[in-house]
Amino acid sequence: MIDYETIRSETRGRVGWITLHRPDALNALNTTVMREVVDAATRFDADERIGAIVLTGSEKAFAAGADIKEMADKSGLEMTMDDHFGAWARFAAVRTPVVAAVSGYALGGGCELAMMCDVILAADTARFGQPEINLGVIPGMGGTQRLLRAVGPYKAAELILTGRMMDAAEAERAGLVSRVVPAADLLDEADKTASTIAGKSLPSLYAAKAALAAAQESSLAEGLRYEKQAFAALFDTEDQKEGMAAFREKRPPHFTHR
Ligand code: CAA
Numbered sequence: 001m002i003d004y005e006t007i008r009s010e011t012r013g014r015v016g017w018i019t020l021h022r023p024d025a026l027n028a029l030n031t032t033v034m035r036e037v038v039d040a041a042t043r044f045d046a047d048e049r050i051g052a053i054v055l056t057g058s059e060k061a062f063a064a065g066a067d068i069k070e071m072a073d074k075s076g077l078e079m080t081m082d083d084h085f086g087a088w089a090r091f092a093a094v095r096t097p098v099v100a101a102v103s104g105y106a107l108g109g110g111c112e113l114a115m116m117c118d119v120i121l122a123a124d125t126a127r128f129g130q131p132e133i134n135l136g137v138i139p140g141m142g143g144t145q146r147l148l149r150a151v152g153p154y155k156a157a158e159l160i161l162t163g164r165m166m167d168a169a170e171a172e173r174a175g176l177v178s179r180v181v182p183a184a185d186l187l188d189e190a191d192k193t194a195s196t197i198a199g200k201s202l203p204s205l206y207a208a209k210a211a212l213a214a215a216q217e218s219s220l221a222e223g224l225r226y227e228k229q230a231f232a233a234l235f236d237t238e239d240q241k242e243g244m245a246a247f248r249e250k251r252p253p254h255f256t257h258r
Helices: 031-045 076-082 088-092 109-115 131-135 143-151 153-162 168-174 183-198 202-217 220-236 238-248
Strands: 007-012 015-020 052-056 061-063 098-102 105-107 119-123 127-129 165-167 179-181
Touching: 007 031, 015 031, 015 183, 031 052, 031 088, 052 183, 061 098, 061 109, 098 109, 098 183, 105 109, 109 127, 109 143, 119 168, 119 183, 127 168, 131 153, 143 153, 165 168, 168 179, 179 183, 202 220, 202 238, 220 238
Parallel strands: 015 052, 052 098, 061 105, 098 119, 105 127, 119 179
Antiparallel strands: 007 015, 127 165
16 A cells, blocks of 8 residues: 555555545645545556546545645746646546545535546535635636536536535536435445446446547547447457346356456
């Protein structure tokens, strides 16, 4: 196990867990958190024994945003030359499905980090928002793009222009979260969901995640072409033969991720 400073990382069965751990700063995402989350996620992604990742925070905060104190005095040139949030793109690009388990505040970069995940489970205590406008800036880790795609242009504009927070029930109605669960059940539900995902064939999980990404990034015609090719390619896997044989033989499949 690697000794990180701002996160905890552990493996439970086929699920890799990443827990943000900056209790004194409501898990604000500074450069160290970014580097460590990306490191842990890319290690899990490279390990075939891991079929899903859970990303979570504390009861009070998933993450209250990018670290304001770290960036307050930077110049525009410095933000550009460091590519300040650039490494998060490597987190968003992992092939392994990621379940965000959100309790408490998911604000600014915290909301944007949750939106880089594939599934968002929210405790009934969760609060989502993009408050950057209150700081004289705008979302900078994908919020203007991913929130709009998640909740539509008018809801996204209202949230980004006012900087207000929404509770878990509103976030679920808006389509930002996959499911809301009682706060006490959040980690168990995340474990169940991630373990269910991790029990599937890895090549099909990778293909499903890539096809879903294609839907966000391309036209319908291009996305449908992508899906057709990815669907056909899975017929060259042993797991497809096993999955369909298991169905015919009325037994559970035994996937080998080949
Ligand atoms: N960056 C740095 N430190 C933060 C932080 C952040 N985003 N959010 C909270 N903290 C720190 C506070 O400064 C405080 O530290 P001190 O005790 O040393 O003062 C500690 O965490 C606890 O916070 P509060 O005392 O403020 O806790 P609260 O319960 O009174 O309020 C809160 C909670 C409403 C979430 C409030 O902390 C808050 O508004 N945080 C900032 C939210 C925000 O603006 N996020 C967007 C950041 S910019 C961004 O994310 C850009 C992007 O797109 C990537």
